Amino acid sequence: MTTNTTENTVSTAAPLLEVKDLEVAFKTQQGEVKAVRGVDLTVYPGQSVAIVGESGSGKSTTAHAVINLLPGTGKITGGSIKFDGRELVGAGAKDIIDLRGKEIGLVPQDPMSNLNPVWRIGFQIKEALTANGVDTKQRRQKLTDALVEIETTPSGDDLYLGHEGKKALITALGNAGVDEAAVAAADKALQVGSTTRAQAAGILESAGLKDAEAVAAEHVTGASATDRVAGLLAEAGLGDAERRARQYPHEFSGGMRQRALIAMGLAARPKLLIADEPTSALDVTVQKKILDHLEGLTSELGTAVLFITHDLGLAAERAEHLVVMYKGKVVESGPSRQILKAPQHPYTQRLVAAAPSLTSRRIQSAHAAGIETDELLASHADSGAQKRGDNVVEVKNLTKVFRIRGSRPGTGTDFTAVDDISFGLPRGTTLALVGESGSGKSTAANMVLGLLQPTAGVVEFDGQDITKLRGRKAFQFRRRIQPVFQNPYGSLDPMFSIYRTVEEPLRIHRVGDAKAREKRVRELLDMVALPASMMRRFPNELSGGQRQRIAIARALALNPEVIVLDEAVSALDVLVQAQVLTLLNDLQAELGLSYLFITHDLAVVRQIADKVCVMQNGKIVEQGPTDQIFDTPSQDYTRELLAAIPGASLEIGPEVPAV
Amino acid sequence: MAWYAARRLLQMIPVFIGATLLIYAMVFLLPADPIAALGGDRGLPPAVADQLRAQYHLNQPFIVQYGFYLKGLLTGNLGTSFTQRPVADMLAQAFPTTLKLASMTLVIEAVAGIGVGLWAGIRKGGIFDATFLVISLILIAVPIFVIGFAGQVLFGVKLGWVPPTVGANVNFKTLLLPAFVLATASFAYILRLTRTTVVENRNADHVRTATAKGLKPGRVISVHVLRNSLIPVVTYLGTDVGALLGGAVVTEGIFNIPGVGNLLFTAIKRHEAPTIVSVTVFLVMVYLISNLIVDLLYAVLDPRIRYA
Numbered sequence: 001m002t003t004n005t006t007e008n009t010v011s012t013a014a015p016l017l018e019v020k021d022l023e024v025a026f027k028t029q030q031g032e033v034k035a036v037r038g039v040d041l042t043v044y045p046g047q048s049v050a051i052v053g054e055s056g057s058g059k060s061t062t063a064h065a066v067i068n069l070l071p072g073t074g075k076i077t078g079g080s081i082k083f084d085g086r087e088l089v090g091a092g093a094k095d096i097i098d099l100r101g102k103e104i105g106l107v108p109q110d111p112m113s114n115l116n117p118v119w120r121i122g123f124q125i126k127e128a129l130t131a132n133g134v135d136t137k138q139r140r141q142k143l144t145d146a147l148v149e150i151e152t153t154p155s156g157d158d159l160y161l162g163h164e165g166k167k168a169l170i171t172a173l174g175n176a177g178v179d180e181a182a183v184a185a186a187d188k189a190l191q192v193g194s195t196t197r198a199q200a201a202g203i204l205e206s207a208g209l210k211d212a213e214a215v216a217a218e219h220v221t222g223a224s225a226t227d228r229v230a231g232l233l234a235e236a237g238l239g240d241a242e243r244r245a246r247q248y249p250h251e252f253s254g255g256m257r258q259r260a261l262i263a264m265g266l267a268a269r270p271k272l273l274i275a276d277e278p279t280s281a282l283d284v285t286v287q288k289k290i291l292d293h294l295e296g297l298t299s300e301l302g303t304a305v306l307f308i309t310h311d312l313g314l315a316a317e318r319a320e321h322l323v324v325m326y327k328g329k330v331v332e333s334g335p336s337r338q339i340l341k342a343p344q345h346p347y348t349q350r351l352v353a354a355a356p357s358l359t360s361r362r363i364q365s366a367h368a369a370g371i372e373t374d375e376l377l378a379s380h381a382d383s384g385a386q387k388r389g390d391n392v393v394e395v396k397n398l399t400k401v402f403r404i405r406g407s408r409p410g411t412g413t414d415f416t417a418v419d420d421i422s423f424g425l426p427r428g429t430t431l432a433l434v435g436e437s438g439s440g441k442s443t444a445a446n447m448v449l450g451l452l453q454p455t456a457g458v459v460e461f462d463g464q465d466i467t468k469l470r471g472r473k474a475f476q477f478r479r480r481i482q483p484v485f486q487n488p489y490g491s492l493d494p495m496f497s498i499y500r501t502v503e504e505p506l507r508i509h510r511v512g513d514a515k516a517r518e519k520r521v522r523e524l525l526d527m528v529a530l531p532a533s534m535m536r537r538f539p540n541e542l543s544g545g546q547r548q549r550i551a552i553a554r555a556l557a558l559n560p561e562v563i564v565l566d567e568a569v570s571a572l573d574v575l576v577q578a579q580v581l582t583l584l585n586d587l588q589a590e591l592g593l594s595y596l597f598i599t600h601d602l603a604v605v606r607q608i609a610d611k612v613c614v615m616q617n618g619k620i621v622e623q624g625p626t627d628q629i630f631d632t633p634s635q636d637y638t639r640e641l642l643a644a645i646p647g648a649s650l651e652i653g654p655e656v657p658a659v
Numbered sequence: 660m661a662w663y664a665a666r667r668l669l670q671m672i673p674v675f676i677g678a679t680l681l682i683y684a685m686v687f688l689l690p691a692d693p694i695a696a697l698g699g700d701r702g703l704p705p706a707v708a709d710q711l712r713a714q715y716h717l718n719q720p721f722i723v724q725y726g727f728y729l730k731g732l733l734t735g736n737l738g739t740s741f742t743q744r745p746v747a748d749m750l751a752q753a754f755p756t757t758l759k760l761a762s763m764t765l766v767i768e769a770v771a772g773i774g775v776g777l778w779a780g781i782r783k784g785g786i787f788d789a790t791f792l793v794i795s796l797i798l799i800a801v802p803i804f805v806i807g808f809a810g811q812v813l814f815g816v817k818l819g820w821v822p823p824t825v826g827a828n829v830n831f832k833t834l835l836l837p838a839f840v841l842a843t844a845s846f847a848y849i850l851r852l853t854r855t856t857v858v859e860n861r862n863a864d865h866v867r868t869a870t871a872k873g874l875k876p877g878r879v880i881s882v883h884v885l886r887n888s889l890i891p892v893v894t895y896l897g898t899d900v901g902a903l904l905g906g907a908v909v910t911e912g913i914f915n916i917p918g919v920g921n922l923l924f925t926a927i928k929r930h931e932a933p934t935i936v937s938v939t940v941f942l943v944m945v946y947l948i949s950n951l952i953v954d955l956l957y958a959v960l961d962p963r964i965r966y967a
Contacts, residue, residue, distance in 0.1 A: 067871060069867055071862065093876075097873060097874075097875060098873070100870065100871055100872065101873025105871075106868065106871035108868050108871070109864075113864040113865060114868045115868070116883050117865075117887070117963055118886050118887055118890075118960070118961055118962060119882070131873040131875070131878075248962045250962070250963045264868070264872060265871075267872075268873070
């Protein structure tokens with residue numbers, strides 16, 4: 001985090017990016033729709049600014065307008081964008097192309113779709129070097145020469161170490177009789193394409209070489225574009241960079257792809273980096289590592305960063321300055337801490353009150369101060385009558401092994417998705433199954449739902465082993481446990497009206513006649529706080545939050561005892577998420593439901609769960625009451641997960657700002 | 660990949676047996692007596708007819724005939740036609756012609772279809788796009804014999820640019836018009852397919868990222884849009900290669916080209932069971948092999964494909 005002093009110094013300098021009264025409109029069949037309506041935004045050199053807002057607030061559109069990446073139907077209809085004193089609105093196509101990559105870099109949102117699947121990673125990064133004229137050392141030299149004049153760097157000190165140069169340096173170390181451990185350490189520290197001559201001299205010296213500077217000057221003579229690509233990947237935190245550069249995107253995990261995209265965005269050392277939700281698609285621990293790395297890298301290079309994010313906690317933690325957008329307008333902007341402490345605009349106030357990462361942080365500081373936290377929690381409705389102390393679902397030694405087909409006959413391997421897990425879900429409470437992608441939590445949920453046959457172990461529902469149920473008994477069992485899935489856009493049949501969607505389970509289970517069923521559907525819609533007039537509409541007419549309410553109504557139709565919520569609020573905006581969590585809590589108190597809550601988001605868990613099971617690689621590494629897990633975690637992995645919740649480093653008190 | 664290719668080749672065995680049996684049975688069940696037809700209006704002397712029936716095992720039950728046929732195939736004998744010419748010889752004469760015609764057609768439809776489709780996709784909604792969408796619709800709607808005859812009359816007879824028919828004179832110039840005619844329908848499909856995938860890929864996230872890197876528009880199109888867009892087009896071309904090598908009965912008929920299509924058509928007219936079955940089986944194998952080759956080439960275009 002940058003201190004206040006830098007904040008003060010940058011504000012006196014000339015702004016790097018100055019957006020004034022920006023208006024962007026999209027052409028649609030209903031006519032022009034204004035997505036951005038008069039946005040003002042200033043980024044100073046080296047400063048980090050975050051635009052925070054929910055989906056549809058115009059935050060990404062604003063960022064894309066800066067580098068003219070609006071889709072075909074979008075157009076800047078007013079205002080001005082000044083970058084380094086130059087006006088970009090109405091600038092020629094060539095000027096914008098020159099600017100992209102070289103002066104303004106972009107780290108896009110979804111690492112899965114933002115790399116071209118048919119080209120090697122290295123090729124795609126090298127393209128960024130070539131396009132911006134920094135691919136060969138001669139072309140780079142011009143740039144560094146210009147820098148040398150301004151800064152007081154001795155000439156040649158910023159040449160990069162090449163492939164051949166590294167070999168020569170290691171040989172030189174060996175010849176000088178340096179011991180093996182030191183050579184190995186130097187081998188690790190010297191990064192082809194990233195280590196400069198000055199750094200190399202330092203590394204050689206600490207390895208114990210006498211004439212380190214002369215040796216470095218002899219062998220560090222600049223890197224080829226391929227070497228530089230490896231260097232960039234290494235700088236972005238990717239190990240074994242030279243080999244990785246030769247791989248294709250599908251051979252990379254999400255986090256590795258995001259690192260490659262960061263390497264790409266920073267390849268030509270831009271002055272401003274636009275990071276558009278750079279880690280939203282990643283697991284929290286990976287998210288933290290990448291953001292930490294990005295922060296270190298940009299502060300070292302002096303790059304200004306414009307974050308685009310929906311997560312207020314993350315924004316406040318990573319940026320000095322916040323710009324809160326709502327419906328295309330900036331509703332509030334100012335230093336991060338000030339906005340968190342005293343939000344002025346009602347929307348910001350609601351956002352600050354609802355953000356799970358902040359609430360989680362508040363609970364933590366409340367506990368530290370010894371304050372009761374019930375008003376901060378969405379859950380813990382003590383419906384004492386319901387708590388008979390028995391477990392409605394009891395999972396014992398559950399295991400699921402998948403067979404993965406090999407490339408040739410007989411080379412298939414077994415993959416254990418869920419490895420010998422046991423837990424109990426007490427009646428009328430919420431149990432959270434927490435883990436990162438691939439931890440086996442959804443596989444476990446599918447087995448509890450009876451949708452997947454376990455390889456070993458039992459799932460007992462009310463004392464009955466459901467893995468052995470067949471035919472009519474299995475059918476009857478399904479009434480008692482119902483799912484709500486993550487993506488409300490995919491889990492509702494677009495061809496079914498809302499009425500048909502909610503009524504379908506009743507019809508399948510032959511509950512009542514048509515009239516009784518209609519009455520029940522009205523009742524259910526009322527329960528999830530939707531008007532009965534919604535019945536005749538179709539999913540595409542509904543917002544994400546409304547759809548998720550429909551999914552909950554459908555799950556409730558058969559009066560189940562247990563609802564499995566598989567990432568049920570993860571796809572929703574913060575405020576909608578808070579509403580749905582409150583709804584779930586009210587329903588639990590009213591109907592005595594038990595929830596099995598599957599999520600990767602620990603901040604949400606803190607608000608809703610009574611008990612937590614932390615899963616890693618198919619195993620439960622730790623389980624216990626929520627407060628115990630959060631306050632005194634016993635496993636390193638749990639601690640790592642907790643530390644990764646955005647906003648963990650923020651200093652905020654337990655009090656919720658007045659709304 | 661070797662395992663994949665081996666498995667695909669093994670899969671051809673049941674296909675081969677199934678295809679021969681099915682075709683043989685269909686020809687066997689045709690309600691006509693080829694030997695009687697051979698004699699024309701006067702009819703053959705009974706002794707000669709009997710001798711011919713014995714030679715072709717026509718007096719044996721179906722399964723025995725099929726057995727004899729399979730045995731012949733396995734020893735490299737594709738059988739002889741009723742006019743005493745070995746089927747293998749006839750294929751050896753007709754197939755190169757079809758191969759020439761097919762490769763010319765393929766080049767024309769691929770180059771024109773991808774080129775026009777790419778341009779139409781980039782300028783989506785423009786005049787060029789609209790014009791070619793209409794043209795492609797017409798080409799798909801009009802039957803190939805209409806296009807064939809129209810082309811023959813216009814370019815062959817009226818304008819005299821190319822010879823109206825091919826006959827024994829098979830070369831690049833004579834095959835040019837038939838190749839264009841044969842390419843029309845696939846050209847229209849390839850155009851539409853390319854256009855759709857180009858439009859789709861132009862809006863892909865990774866293309867926006869490529870633009871944000873500072874690449875020039877031309878490079879974004881050629882490196883990041885075109886190659887990705889070609890993947891579904893190559894799939895279509897793959898099936899088309901098989902179809903083209905199978906001979907184009909109608910087009911070969913119109914332009915009197917002595918290719919495989921013509922050979923098969925003549926054999927069917929004459930009820931020559933050995934010729935029909937052998938030629939068809941040959942075509943089935945050509946189809947399977949060309950598809951396998953295209954599937955293997957696919958990996959060159961798309962590195963995500965793993966052969967397992």
